[in-house]
Amino acid sequence: MKKRTDITIETERTLFIVNPERIVSWCGSCRDEVKMATVDGAAALAGISSLDIFRMIEEKRLHYIETPARSLLVCLNSLFGNLQESLSTQGEQL
Numbered sequence: 001m002k003k004r005t006d007i008t009i010e011t012e013r014t015l016f017i018v019n020p021e022r023i024v025s026w027c028g029s030c031r032d033e034v035k036m037a038t039v040d041g042a043a044a045l046a047g048i049s050s051l052d053i054f055r056m057i058e059e060k061r062l063h064y065i066e067t068p069a070r071s072l073l074v075c076l077n078s079l080f081g082n083l084q085e086s087l088s089t090q091g092e093q094l
């Protein structure tokens, strides 16, 4: 039996923008600091279209955060976790 403990974590968002292609931020779903990318960046990295990204967000298959500038950053952990279900070679360059 799995014992479920809900832990409330202060989701203080620390954004480290090293360069636009390498964004590391806190992902509340992963509960870890993960690499993030813009929708377009994530689509390019995964070799899929931006529309696919939005679709995956809608299906709650992708984690994302909204930046103070109201743009969307996609959690690459969840992105490549999803892709690895069907493809297995795309995450190499990370």
Ligand SMILES: [Zn+2]
Binding pocket: 027, 028, 029, 030, 031, 034, 063, 075, 077, 078
């Ligand atoms: Zn995540």
